[in-house]
Amino acid sequence: MTAESLLLAPGTLEPAIDACEQAALASGALEPIRTEATLLDDAGVRSIVRIATGLARKAAAGAAPPAPAESRNPFLPYDAAMFVASVTATHVALLNKYPVQRRHLLLVTRTFVPQEALLDADDWLALAACLGEIDGLGFYNGGAVAGASQPHKHLQLVPLPLAEGVDGVPIEPLLAGVPSGVTARVPALPCAAFCVRLEPATLADPIAGATLLDRRYRDLIAAAGIGAREVAGRLHQAAPYNLLVTRRWMLLVPRSRECFGPISLNALAFAGALFVRDEAEATLVRRAGLLAMLREVGVPAASPAAGRAQDPAPPGVDR
DSSP: OOGGGBOOOTTOHHHHHHHHHHHHHHHTOOOOOOOEEEEEEETTEEEEEEEOTTHHHHHHHHTSOOOOGGGOOTTTTOOGGGEEEEOBSSEEEEEOSSOSSTTOEEEEESSOOBTTBOOOHHHHHHHHHHHHHSOEEEEEEESGGGTOOOSBOEEEEEESOSSTTOOSOTTGGGGTTSOTTSOEEOTTSSSOOEEEEOOTTTTSSHHHHHHHHHHHHHHHHHHTTOOEEEETTEEEESSOEEEEEOSSEEEEEEBSOSEETTEEOOHHHHHTEEEESSHHHHHHHHHHOHHHHHHHHBOOTTOGGGOOTTOOOOTTOOO
């Protein structure tokens, strides 16, 4: 990772997103999902529940007859209408074709890398460059059990706030008890979750910021007991997890299952943003509550698999 790897010029990302959105909407290439958002209060968290009837169209598209193996990956080649910017020598920024809010970016590797591969310095440089431009929420779904819908490695970034009437990230009040300067379990969450706070100047320099983010991520992986295994010469996760990243903190949550009932939950659920297909699923969310849903799909806080903040790094992972 060097300065030559960084291709995104300062101050150019937001204008590029807006121009791409405008053109893609005009051509019909961008297909926003219509949603009705409501707010749900649960144990001090004002979460967002979006009823997204347009998800049925996306699911129908995914249910089409399988294409030849070489054409199944939507990122190779990616749709040129979704292209926002060349971020680094290894990553491009694309619009999410089916967004529920504006400026939803996908940070995608230029060549195929499995989604289960551990994040590396190149991934962190791409995210650091974009997060330095946009005050948003970066997130990663580590595997299908964690809600990943594509096998090609990609991080995601959405601007804050996530909805009107919600400040910052809804789950953030539950992180108030996490001390600064250490990797720590989040006691206010009902499942195993680990957080580290970031210094305000972390992203002032994308190169230095990426190095620090990579180090903090490896600390979280170790604390959560995720572990690593080598596959074809590349380190892969040994267990599924979700990762959330803002300019202020990083949060990692091990996963035990993808769904709560019929509702698939990805990293945004642990941010406090839920997406459902119809009113019946919205009713299920209201009855269960956000925290009960997270407890169901996470790993029990007392589980040995959840790790401990003082655990050593997993084999093959240099902290």
